Amino acid sequence: MSDKNPLLRSDAQRNRDAVLATAMRLLGQKPEASIQEIADASGVGRTTVYRHFPSREDLVRALFAMVVDEQRAVVAAAIAEGDTAAAILRRLGPEIVGIGERYRFLDTHRDLVIDDPLKHPSPAEPLLAWLVAAHGRGEVRTDLPPDWSYAMIRALAVGANEEVVAGRRSPEEAGRLLGDTLVRAFTT
Structure with a gap:
């Protein structure tokens, strides 16, 4: 169940990791945070978030x-x-x-x-x-x-x-x- 995917390019893995870290922090503060808010706070676009997490x-x-x-x-x-x-x-x-x-x-x-x-x-x-x-x-x-x-x-x-x-x-x-x-x- 590891959150690391060996098939992802290193930049894609960094983006995925950034989204997960940001989601953990942001949802801890604000459970109803939107995907857009998570994307903004993680420094990636909303489409990048959806690419990793549909x-x-x-x-x-x-x-x-x-x-x-x-x-x-x-x-x-x-x-x-x-x-x-x-x-x-x-x-x-x-x-x-x-x-x-x-x-x-x-x-x-x-x-x-x-x-x-x-x-x-x-x-x-x-x-x-x-x-x-x-x-x-x-x-x-x-x-x-x-x-x-x-x-x-x-x-x-x-x-x-x-x-x-x-x-x-x-x-x-x-x-x-x-x-x-x-x-x-x-x-x-």
Whole structure:
């Protein structure tokens, strides 16, 4: 789901990247921003935006793909540290909340995301693959199936981000609490 397209010329890739970065920033400030406003702010023409993203929905889907890619990268980086299951889960709490903060504006566009790959993960999904392996090593609770743990981690992450949006927790507190909850709920 990477936002890089190896078939694009370097200038076309730069334009696409500029549109995505600008859309992320602008839609975060003004969710109803038009394609024209995004084009103007990114320094490209509206036809260039439409060349890369034929509809607003395509643009939002590309932004959502960035979220998925970032989440996968964060999980992969945490796992690559080679730490204990508790340390990995504790680290993921603040990381996940941080991603939720950066992409919060996409919540208003969830109806445009038809196929959320994180809802129906493949066995290669980094978090699920790690949970399966950690389950096999007895590092996480073996009384909980790994796919269940994966689904519950996602649900807790959504809940933590909702606490931030509602103003009941700061992002830092929500991240720390999420990490602590993940450790207590899923490690042995």
